[in-house]
Amino acid sequence: MPRFRALFLLGLFLVNQAACTSWQVPKVTPQEYVAQHPDTKVLVTLKNDHGSQDTQAGVVLAGVRFSGDSILGHGPEGQPLAYRLQQLGAIKVSRVNGLLTAWLVLAVASIAALGAVLLSTIQSPP
Numbered sequence: 001m002p003r004f005r006a007l008f009l010l011g012l013f014l015v016n017q018a019a020c021t022s023w024q025v026p027k028v029t030p031q032e033y034v035a036q037h038p039d040t041k042v043l044v045t046l047k048n049d050h051g052s053q054d055t056q057a058g059v060v061l062a063g064v065r066f067s068g069d070s071i072l073g074h075g076p077e078g079q080p081l082a083y084r085l086q087q088l089g090a091i092k093v094s095r096v097n098g099l100l101t102a103w104l105v106l107a108v109a110s111i112a113a114l115g116a117v118l119l120s121t122i123q124s125p126p
Helices: 002-017 030-036 098-123
Strands: 021-024 043-046 053-067 068-075 078-086 088-096
Touching: 030 053, 030 088, 053 078, 078 098
Parallel strands: none
Antiparallel strands: 021 088, 043 053, 043 088, 053 068, 068 078
16 A cells, blocks of 8 residues: 555646746736746747747746846756847746646546555455
């Protein structure tokens, strides 16, 4: 039974880490969104040399704040980063999709239950 609990807790941890999220442009201005959700992470997409949005160059910033015409935050390794707003193609925020996350939790729980049944069947003598 301890194995089942460990597997179940591991499954919940993995679901929590990989919850169904997507990057979306906020419905309010990024400044208003960050003011309402101060601990949020944002994905900033940079413009390329031609001035159009470069879909390959995105940076996730944590601890975001705005100062004048710049966005400031910490990059993936914790280093401080700053970009002028004119450099950015888009600013997106992470949103959790509750329905997909619930389905994922049910799927992991079902697989864990099936695994527990199979383990108990294999370990019990005939």
